[in-house]
Amino acid sequence: MKKLLLVFAFFISLPFFGQEDAWVHLQDKPNSDTYLATPLTMLSQRALERRARQNISVDMKDVPLDAGYYAQIKNANGITVLAKSKWLNAIHVQGTQADINNLQSIFSFVAQIEFADTTLNTTNKSAQRSSHSKNKNKFAAMKTSYNYGTTSAQVTMLNADFLHQEGYTGAGMLIAVIDAGFPNVDELLAFQKLRDDDQILGGYDFVNRSTNFYTGNNHGTNVLSDIAGYIEGVFIGTAPDASFYLFISEDVANEVPLEESLWVEAAERADSLGVDVINTSLGYTTFDNANYNHSYADMDGETTFISRGAEIGASRGMMLVNAAGNSGSSSWKYMGAPADAAGVFTVGAVDAQEDIASFSSFGPTADNRIKPDVLAHGENVFVIDHLTGVPKPSNGTSFSSPVMSGVVACFWQAFPNLTSAEVRQRIRASADRYNNPDEQYGYGVPDFKSAYETVLSIDKENFMNTTTIFPNPVNNVFTIKTNDNNSTGLSIKIYNLFGSKVSEKVNLKSNTIEVSGLNAGIYILKVINGASQKTFKLVKN
Template sequence: MKKFLLFLIFIYSTTFFAQQEDAWLFFKDKPNAAAYIANPLTMLTQKAIDRRGNQNITIDETDVPIHQSYINNIKNSLGITVLGKSKWLNALHIQGTQTAINSLKIDFTFVESIYFADKTLNTSNKGTFQKTEAHHLNKFKNTEETFNYGAAESQIKMLKGDFLHTEGLTGKNQIIAVIDAGFPNVNTLAAFKRLRDNNQILGGYNFADRNANFYTRHNHGTNVLSTIGGYLENQFVGTAPDAKFYLFISEIAETETVLEETLWVEAAEMADSLGVDVINTSLGYSTFDNPKHNYSYADMDGKTTFISRGAEIAAHKGILVVNSAGNEGTSSWKYISAPADAASVITVGAVDINGNISSFSSFGPSFDGRIKPEILAQGTASAVINHQNGSIVNYNGTSFSSPIMAGLIACLNDNEGFLLKSAKQQNTNFNAYLKEALYESADRYNNPTAQHGYGIPNFETALYKYIGSTGSVEDRFFENLKIVPNPVINTFKFEGFKESLQDFDIQIFNVLGKVVYQQQKLTKPTLDISTLKKGLYLLRISRNNLQKTFKIIKQ
């Protein structure tokens, strides 16, 4: 850090103390893209490649690193400092004088455009912030299993998250990235001992200081992580207690600068390359220490800010991105901030223990009129682990409603369960199905408001809806086939199918994807499942390339 500061002093002295500006520089191309795409393991882990394949998401040029010679040329330019980069946006975050930055467009033919954080300077060059398909969050305002949730009971049961847990969906096959401001004492506190003992913390990175020490900086991330992965027996349980985690620091709590947007995108890119399934971010941006960099509500369209553009790409890579709405409901700004405005981001507002909206919860819609926030979770008096002594405390903020929600979304998205087994055969990006099921389960879905969005979701209902949305592409062939009765007590039969069922095979899966019943070549239309436990199951009937899936409730 001292060397960095001395370098800045040198730049200031050689430019007669001219004003240093922040800008994003965008490149025209990636000359080695074809070679990288042909060898994806040079860019992505196998886990990331598998996630793409399961959802029919192609590996493309956005996955390719920025051409190194381009970076070197910019770094070697007089008066220019490179502070960050994004392969997704093929861009560098740079600092320098307005003159030095503008000269890059003249000096290098591979530079596509330049966009200054001080938007008044963009009229002096042709660089534009290409749009694609915060007011900051009050810097941290504050296998079948049965759990004693303790202090966390209300925030989990309000969402029917306990139903997912009793069905065995506890996030065990999910990887969650928490992008935040720091994680001090996660490596020592008793509330995270279960994570440590079970090797559920896979790693992380401190982008703020450019080092591998992520158990440092601001405690906000520790508090956030506790609502997802914390565990104190009979006292406290996070919403995804069996998930695995990467911990990334992108926020520099002592300042508010546009560099934090770039660092967030870098963290999201690393999360993607490591195969992360869900990202939680309890951060947001629209005003900065330099008021010339501030965004307006008009910029909250999901397409303008650097961070929102990055968040949108993360979602298109197959990651479920969950972000807090913000705590500005009673301020003059009052609106959501970036990246909560991104169209594909699941934006979460806050309610109290009784389901009443928290007054501080930020309002939507996005500037272009989309419902934001989409859903709500407890954010008033949320149960959280204190970062200093590990005690259970109550904090306020959408900073906590977001991770409470993100953990349950990870449970719903369990990629090794029966949802994947049925949906991946269609080569379908089924995150859209999950979000649709989640929103439709919410209590205000048919009457959304600017602060409530669709309201409080019901994860039991969402699971049923999600299963129903991932049926086979051959559904029309079976459109008249029914299971009667359903729910089932002991036996059921198939009705409404004109063809003989004798050539069809049957498999029944539990919610963890395990086959619990199977029969080849049906000989009669009635099946006995009296030996199965009560619960939710998926039945698949198939013949050659034809198949259909049904959800069954065993009573």
């Protein structure tokens, strides 16, 4: 195993002689009209509801690859199919350069061949490959009051404890963790709450095409613990009441382009299941075959296969939280893919004093965008040991990312009608370097209490400015109209002029209110939405 936060022995896995990796991009999706007319054949109801909240339409990217095209590629001479992506309408294949190129000659539905070794492409952005050494830190390593124990510093740094005290602990939020394995999550005490409360909804091992996801490398177990671990008074993650899908896309023994394709497959699965937040503590820059290495010029969010997939994932309305990488102290100091994607929320690492961790990877992206987005505790941060089940300190943006992912889920739980883009921006705007970002700190350490209060203040202002009633005076029925996007269930209270409450209705299912039972006269009406309320003089005829 290699490229973990700890030093592992590793070996070079040479590709089969003459074999190349490539993505075969297809021209179209012939049955798209049928699928688009029946979106539940592509996406779960939960996924469609997440889209609807954010005004995101189902489109061609959601349509599966054509099964006939796939079968013909799979049966082609000398071709091995390894993965596929509906988002990118592409099939990951392996074969000789000649056999792969021949696909475009014999199949009219093949639009383009994209070799992982870009020097083999007829057109490519840059044939120049990075010469940096292999990065061994691949793993971009009701009101509730908790005794956090060992996780106190990593939780309170972000004011996640404030969200917990307000009752936002991740309940109802769905998080996918895409990583290298989750051994002993089905046994350790720290995950007993997840198991007892049925918070693990499923998972899949894409590397081995297996439904057993409680296997593989322990990195994923450590990562999951920072979000979901729960031992009262000893260790509590940042979103202990969230639900989870656990996906394995990382092949620790080999460093191959296929891992990028498997990650895209996992992200597509997460999207279809209605996941809100994806945590990825992985990043790609170098491979066993140096011809496949990415250069800094590739870190523009548009070049690598995984970053293109991540950008589509973000456009589906999910929050994609990704570790920046652990290369800050090396000659290759930059983030890896997909942390370079514009729609990915990239997380660097600081120590308990909020000083930058020396290993935390740098931005900006090749096209000069700010990365990382924000920072969280990642140096001497606590995780659950996968063997002993007890907390231990560890290092890496691998862990600052899940610490952040859990708080993101809690924040979004508080304001479910915010779009994913609005969530990203509200969090960035709360960070301590928002007005003066730089190449390693990004926008700095967020303050989720400040972000929460800012959104609440905006909601109150919107509610006050947009809420009206009509008609007034009223005979028997009046209607409440509001343009407040975060209205989640209005309530009303009506008082007479002596201050006595004469009517109350909570969690209105309709904004049309019946008042025929009131005597003619003047009343005080309070319209309430969460912490916001607006008072009207109501005249009853």
